[in-house]
Amino acid sequence: MITKEMIIGDIIRQYPATVDVFARYKLECFECQIADLETLEHGAKFHKLSIEQLLLELNAAAKV
Secondary structure, X not given: OOOOOOEXXXXXXXXXXXXXXXXXXXXOHHHOHHHHXXXXXXXXXXXXXXXXXXXXXXXXXXXO
C-alpha cells in the first residue's frame, strides 16, 4: 500500500504503473532529482494537490 509518508522515488521503483498517474497530474517525478528525497505528502502540498485523491489513484494503479 502506498502511503503519504513514502518517498516518491521509492513509489515509482516499487510500483512502475504509478508513473502514468504522476504524468496525469503533470508531475514528472520520474525525471526529478528531488523524487529520491521527497515524500508524497510534501510533493502533493508543494503542487497544491489533494493527497487523498492522489493516494486513491496511485494505489489503484499499483493494484494494492
